[in-house]
Amino acid sequence: xxxxxxxxxxxxxxxxxxxxxxxxxxxxxxxxxxxxxxxxxxxxxxxxxxxxxxxxxxxxxxxxxxxxxxxxxxxxxxxxxxxxxxxxxxxxxxxxxxxxxxxxxxxxxxxxxxxxxxxxxxxxxxxxxxxxxxxxxxxxxxxxxxxxxxxxxxxxxxxxxxxxxxxxxxxxxxxxxxxxxxxxxxxxxxxxxxxxxxxxxxxxxxxxxxxxxxxxxxxxxxxxxxxxxxxxxxxxxxxxxxxxxxxxxxxxxxxxxxxxxxxxxxxxxxxxxxxxxxxxxxxxxxxxxxxxxxxxxxxxxxxxxxxxxxxxxxxxxxxxxxxxxxxxxxxxxxxxxxxxxxxxxxxxxxxxxxxxxxxxxxxxxxxxxxxxxxxxxxxxxxxxxxxxxxxxxxxxxxxxxxxxxxxxxxxxxxxxxxxxxxxxxxxxxxxxxxxxxxxxxxxxxxxxxxxxxxxxxxxxxxxxxxxxxxxxxxxxxxxxxxxxxxxxxxxxxxxxxxx
Amino acid sequence: xxxxxxxxxxxxxxxxxxxxxxxxxxxxxxxxxxxxxxxxxxxxxxxxxxxxxxxxxxxxxxxxxxxxxxxxxxxxxxxxxxxxxxxxxxxxxxxxxxxxxxxxxxxxxxxxxxxxxx
Numbered sequence: 001x002x003x004x005x006x007x008x009x010x011x012x013x014x015x016x017x018x019x020x021x022x023x024x025x026x027x028x029x030x031x032x033x034x035x036x037x038x039x040x041x042x043x044x045x046x047x048x049x050x051x052x053x054x055x056x057x058x059x060x061x062x063x064x065x066x067x068x069x070x071x072x073x074x075x076x077x078x079x080x081x082x083x084x085x086x087x088x089x090x091x092x093x094x095x096x097x098x099x100x101x102x103x104x105x106x107x108x109x110x111x112x113x114x115x116x117x118x119x120x121x122x123x124x125x126x127x128x129x130x131x132x133x134x135x136x137x138x139x140x141x142x143x144x145x146x147x148x149x150x151x152x153x154x155x156x157x158x159x160x161x162x163x164x165x166x167x168x169x170x171x172x173x174x175x176x177x178x179x180x181x182x183x184x185x186x187x188x189x190x191x192x193x194x195x196x197x198x199x200x201x202x203x204x205x206x207x208x209x210x211x212x213x214x215x216x217x218x219x220x221x222x223x224x225x226x227x228x229x230x231x232x233x234x235x236x237x238x239x240x241x242x243x244x245x246x247x248x249x250x251x252x253x254x255x256x257x258x259x260x261x262x263x264x265x266x267x268x269x270x271x272x273x274x275x276x277x278x279x280x281x282x283x284x285x286x287x288x289x290x291x292x293x294x295x296x297x298x299x300x301x302x303x304x305x306x307x308x309x310x311x312x313x314x315x316x317x318x319x320x321x322x323x324x325x326x327x328x329x330x331x332x333x334x335x336x337x338x339x340x341x342x343x344x345x346x347x348x349x350x351x352x353x354x355x356x357x358x359x360x361x362x363x364x365x366x367x368x369x370x371x372x373x374x375x376x377x378x379x380x381x382x383x384x385x386x387x388x389x390x391x392x393x394x395x396x397x398x399x400x401x402x403x404x405x406x407x408x409x410x411x412x413x414x415x416x417x418x419x420x421x422x423x424x425x426x427x428x429x430x431x432x433x434x435x436x437x438x439x440x441x442x443x444x445x446x447x448x449x450x451x452x453x454x455x456x457x458x459x460x461x462x463x464x465x466x467x468x469x470x471x472x473x474x475x476x477x478x479x480x481x482x483x484x485x486x487x488x489x490x491x492x493x494x495x496x497x498x499x
Numbered sequence: 500x501x502x503x504x505x506x507x508x509x510x511x512x513x514x515x516x517x518x519x520x521x522x523x524x525x526x527x528x529x530x531x532x533x534x535x536x537x538x539x540x541x542x543x544x545x546x547x548x549x550x551x552x553x554x555x556x557x558x559x560x561x562x563x564x565x566x567x568x569x570x571x572x573x574x575x576x577x578x579x580x581x582x583x584x585x586x587x588x589x590x591x592x593x594x595x596x597x598x599x600x601x602x603x604x605x606x607x608x609x610x611x612x613x614x615x616x617x
């Protein structure tokens with residue numbers, strides 16, 4: 001990137017976009033292959049993927065990338081969001097200095113994120129987590145001319161460092177007992193000793209903090225609101241990567257050896273707390289990006305609730321078949337929807353900041369007169385986030401409501417109330433930012449530059465597509481992903497068996 | 500691809516879109532049947548605010564911090580309780596993590612193994 005940037009800034013941008021576009025292409029091709037042929041495994045540094053356990057070693061020493069339906073589901077989210085954010089950044093970062101570093105760090109962040117989602121090795125996951133954390137921290141603090149950017153960056157890096165340290169500690173506990181780092185091999189050998197239980201607690205809490213679950217969420221609005229908008233959107237996908245790591249730990253690494261009911265309820269309780277506290281805190285906010293960041297915490301709660309219900313009934317085949325599977329489908333489906341509509345909301349908020357130079361809602365008013373296109377797309381994202389039909393947010397939330405109701409009606413009622421308050425917070429934003437008479441100071445305001453509009457249009461198109469055809473995601477992506485998570489034996493067999 | 504089966508019911512967005520379009524067409528039709536013989540640019544189309552002058556845009560616009568004032572006032576005790584721990588100080592965040600980790604570890608240690616403990 002720096003070399004390309006020295007030659008020509010357009011060349012540098014083109015290389016960045018082309019790289020991400022090619023990544024997206026590879027991920028789509030791989031997704032198709034996995035849908036047709038099942039799990040794929042690749043051993044780095046080996047002539048053949050089958051050579052995972054050389055006879056002279058008692059454990060696989062190589063880094064193994066393994067991609068099943070859950071991995072590829074996450075990779076699709078990450079690569080798509082990264083590509084859209086990079087297109088957006090061509091306009092939003094145009095006047096910023098240090099763009100060589102920006103694009104380099106962005107590609108590093110995306111690499112870390114995709115690595116986390118595609119590795120089958122727990123130590124390797126830690127390494128990719130660190131790569132994503134360090135580049136993410138630098139990107140949050142990128143615009144150092146704003147006083148709050150370094151503060152947000154510092155918080156992000158400290159939180160990431162604590163989480164990374166705990167993950168490493170947990171890996172140490174597991175490695176010291178089993179001499180293994182491969183997730184499937186570990187899952188096959190795990191005895192659920194006292195040390196394993198401590199490792200589980202460390203891993204679960206570290207990933208929960210990284211995804212911004214209440215009460216470890218306080219860093220998230222501080223970091224998301226000050227990061228360049230394109231980076232905020234990628235960080236959103238990065239939080240989902242931490243959520244993936246949590247689910248992989250719970251389902252594939254520990255699975256039925258642990259008390260699934262306990263951990264399921266922990267996820268449910270933290271999910272409900274995240275939903276309620278996230279949305280009620282959003283009502284208070286005056287900074288548009290902080291408000292959306294709190295809404296992100298709230299939406300993460302929906303995913304934890306849905307998947308938590310599935311985890312809580314994992315050892316009960318009847319309950320799993322009756323509602324647990326659908327609850328998990330809703331939670332997993334909501335992951336992609338969340339990335340799409342929160343991404344759109346952040347991008348629209350970024351357009352406002354790009355044009356008027358403030359995120360303070362109190363200083364806005366009547367922007368809809370000048371930013372008609374942005375206003376409409378913001379409303380679309382807000383409706384999707386609130387779970388209004390026929391958009392994608394509704395499709396995933398209805399799955400969560402119905403299945404969670406059969407598990408515990410009170411939880412479903414809370415979820416519905418939270419969705420109503422979500423709509424209320426976006427009514428507040430739309431009313432105070434876009435409606436009313438045009439304020440004289442915004443008379444010259446122009447619509448967003450083309451790359452920003454293209455990014456928002458792509459996200460809106462996918463939101464509408466997934467809303468009108470939810471079966472595409474549920475049948476082709478969410479159901480296979482849920483099956484990949486709940487069938488621990490198949491996961492172990494596919495990798496240990498050296499498929 | 501269109502119909503989403505939840506196990507208890509189904510969701511068909513296309514039917515919903517058709518229903519919404521029908522309602523919107525009806526609404527537009529009723530609107531088109533309204534009064535048309537008013538005079539534009541006269542008092543008939545001017546904003547009526549109890550006889551008062553309409554304020555300037557800056558003064559007339561309700562700011563975000565005033566929206567939902569009643570909601571926030573009613574729940575002020577709740578907000579006081581949840582805002583108090585949110586200091587923004589990173590040491591406090593680390594303490595929350597330690598607290599949650601301790602609770603999580605105790606609960607996991609106390610509840611025993613799962614169905615397939617080896």
